[in-house]
Amino acid sequence: MDTTPATPQVDLIFEVSWEVCNKIGGIYTVLSTKAKTLQKLYKDKTIFIGPDVWTSENPSPWFTECKVDGLSAWAKNAKLPDSVSVRVGRWEIPGRPIAVLVKFDGMYAVKDEFYGEMWQRFGVNSLHAYGDYDEGCAFAHASGIVIESIIASGYGSKLTPTGRISKKYQPRMVAHFDEWTTGMGLLYVKWKLPQVATVFTTHATSIGRSICGNNKPLYDYMKGYNGDQMAAELNMEAKHSLEKCVAHAADIFTTVSDITATECEQLLERRPDVVTPNGFEKNFVPSAAKYPEARKTARDRMLTVASALTGKRMDDNTFIVITSGRCEYRNKGLDLFLDMCEELKHRRLCRNVLAFVMVPAWPKEARSDLAGRMAGMNDTPFVNDEAPLADPVLTHWLNNPDSDAVNSRIHSLGFTTLDPRVTVIYVPCYLNATDGIFNLSYYDLLPGADATVFPSYYEPWGYTPLESVAFGVPTVTTSLSGFGQWVLKVSENYFDECGVNVIGRGDSNYRSVVENISHSIEYLTCADEKETKKIHKAAMRTAAEAAWPEFMVYYDQAYALALDKAAERVKMIKNR
Known part of the structure; x- marks a missing residue:
């Protein structure tokens, strides 16, 4: 008997990463090789969202701005905050998925107010932020606003699975965020869009990487480490606080291997719900x-x-x-x-x-x-x-x-x-x-x-x-x-x-x-x-x-579980 879970019914997937159309490290490889399989399963129902850090003098070699039915019209009329803009097109990788690049400069002006909101709602301590923390959070905040705007436009939610138009149908949407750099975006979606299922993937915990980078033994003493304590010692409080809060707030928390799941359980104090190993194309x-x-x-x-x-x-x-x-x-x-x-x-x-x-x-x-x-x-x-x-x-x-x-x-x-x-x-x-x-x-x-x-x-x-x-x-x-x-x-x-x-x-x-x-x-x-x-x-x-077709079953499991939680949340809100 085949016990492989069926591909869940998903109307729209947003996947947010600093490495969408922005080749920096291993996450670029994860997303760019996964995209073809995602396209086969959810043809143009996946929207990758990345940072628009490019200029006309230095354009992204992996992004082509072009018309995308429905989404280009949204981009033209989107009411976004000042200094936040978007470009819609295709990621030039196998599968050529939809990509939205977000210019996020306008978020710096409101960062203190936003950090205060995230402290009040989720307990994120941004007080000791430095380095790339503000940049990652500004992009993530803008990405959350973009997701909110796309959903408000009705994109991807007009048809039921049978192809009929229905005002009563509740579209099944997943917002998937990769790494702490996108964490503020997940928290924004959690706050503003309770109908959207949220998935957070940590590819490596910020504090675990820091422990190793500071030449401290990670494995022999793993059970003795406290993530909050080590973050204070290694001056990683803001990143660790954000990552930990997002891991707990997400409907489904995932990581890429059993060894990192153990690390997450000890340092972030939540065992990942699903391990989603990385495939290749x-x-x-x-x-x-x-x-x-x-x-x-x-x-x-x-x-x-x-x-x-x-x-x-x-x-x-x-x-x-x-x-x-x-x-x-x-x-x-x-x-x-x-x-x-x-x-x-x-x-x-x-x-x-x-x-x-x-x-x-x-x-x-x-x-x-x-x-x-x-x-x-x-x-x-x-x-x-x-x-x-x-x-x-x-x-x-x-x-x-x-x-x-x-x-x-x-x-x-x-x-x-x-x-x-x-x-x-x-x-x-x-x-x-x-x-x-x-x-x-x-x-x-x-x-x-x-x-x-x-x-x-x-x-x-x-x-x-x-x-x-x-x-x-x-x-x-x-x-x-x-x-x-x-x-x-x-x-x-x-x-x-x-x-x-x-x-x-x-x-x-x-x-x-x-x-x-x-x-x-x-x-x-x-x-x-x-x-x-x-x-x-x-x-x-x-x-x-x-290969990715062999490993997508784990993503199917994560998305199905997240969608069930979102449906329960919406039902509870309606019954209040």
């Missing part, structure tokens, strides 16, 4: 027919960059390993990755290793000497070794080379003294095909890797290892990542079974993790062609199990 991956060419293009470019930097020609037998993601030195395990590279020098490697650290930092500019040498190699490839470039571990000059943790560790480990067995190269910029050196996107380069390593300490989900297996590239991650824990639940923990090796990590076993990951990479360097193909296929199977 296979449209981002080259087809089987195009994959060999994509892999060759990527490998040629990475080997050319490395050869030009080091002055030593690297052949195609070189084993390429990548780590990537947000530049959080400890949380993302960048420290451990570099120590693992050092450990590889003492392993019996069957192939020389080229390791790339692809994390955006504070780049100054692409290296002109590197670009020039690469251009010369197109005409006359290296025959004999040449002198390495100065600082042969960097593809882009940094604004802060002495204080950059990755750069400092690479130098302290001696990787500037080139060792053919293990070469480490730091790529401290966004790989968006316009970086001046690779001029390919990260997704264009990923097929060229032989393995990836993501030894995270704090990783609520872990998109980077999921992306890796989606491209058929074996990956190593840790048991402290949500993705790693999911793999352990659904598969045997071997490369040839799932394309993934999950290494157990805690607060007290750093050195053993370094050794275990280096052993995994040593094994992969020695795998023959038959074994490598088997691992590639296993990785692709794992990715198929983590």
Whole structure:
């Protein structure tokens, strides 16, 4: 008997995030890959709402302003506060969902009054706000007003599920807010629009990330932490207060993994109602027919960059390993990755290793000497070794080379003294095909890797290892990542079974993790062609199990529960 819940009847979904049409981090990947499946389930019933932080000189490359039936008419006549404006169009991603970008500058003028209202109604303490708190709250407040205005216009609520017009029909609407940055929007909707079901997703708690970022042990002492106390100690009171209040106010509270659900229960004092793991959209991956060419293009470019930097020609037998993601030195395990590279020098490697650290930092500019040498190699490839470039571990000059943790560790480990067995190269910029050196996107380069390593300490989900297996590239991650824990639940923990090796990590076993990951990479360097193909296929199977159509059932559950709560609330209001 099939126990999968049916897709709930939803007339309109609003999803609000700072990363709608605004590529910053992992949430962009969550939403942009989920959109195609949402479009299949709820064709144009989903409206993504994001910040309009763009100008005519610097337009969003992911947004096209265009006519959307009904919504464009609303935007033209919408009565919004001064200095709040909207643009309606499409998000240029698979599925091309509707997107509304909100200019929110006008909300700063009323922030103190609004913060007071949120304190009175929900207990949000904004007194110690600083940094990006005001910006996030101004956007969220404006987004709540926009949702209110769209609903007041009658958009999406004129027809019953049977297609008939009815004034009595109560449309089933969900407002879904991602991360604390949108929390004020959820509270506004809760206050003004009781008929709308609210869902809040925390992708990582602000206080949990801060605990780890301040080099405090999170896991061994988890049961002893009090979120409010730690927020005061780490100067995170406003963000934590907002996130906690929103988690409690939302009809349904969700997070992306079991490990983060435990964190939420301890630090926010509410266990998430539903765990909604992050999926991936296979449209981002080259087809089987195009994959060999994509892999060759990527490998040629990475080997050319490395050869030009080091002055030593690297052949195609070189084993390429990548780590990537947000530049959080400890949380993302960048420290451990570099120590693992050092450990590889003492392993019996069957192939020389080229390791790339692809994390955006504070780049100054692409290296002109590197670009020039690469251009010369197109005409006359290296025959004999040449002198390495100065600082042969960097593809882009940094604004802060002495204080950059990755750069400092690479130098302290001696990787500037080139060792053919293990070469480490730091790529401290966004790989968006316009970086001046690779001029390919990260997704264009990923097929060229032989393995990836993501030894995270704090990783609520872990998109980077999921992306890796989606491209058929074996990956190593840790048991402290949500993705790693999911793999352990659904598969045997071997490369040839799932394309993934999950290494157990805690607060007290750093050195053993370094050794275990280096052993995994040593094994992969020695795998023959038959074994490598088997691992590639296993990785692709794992990715198929983590595709969005497989995971949308959890969103269906969250939306159905939230809609039931909203219906009960409306019924109670009518019966008063």
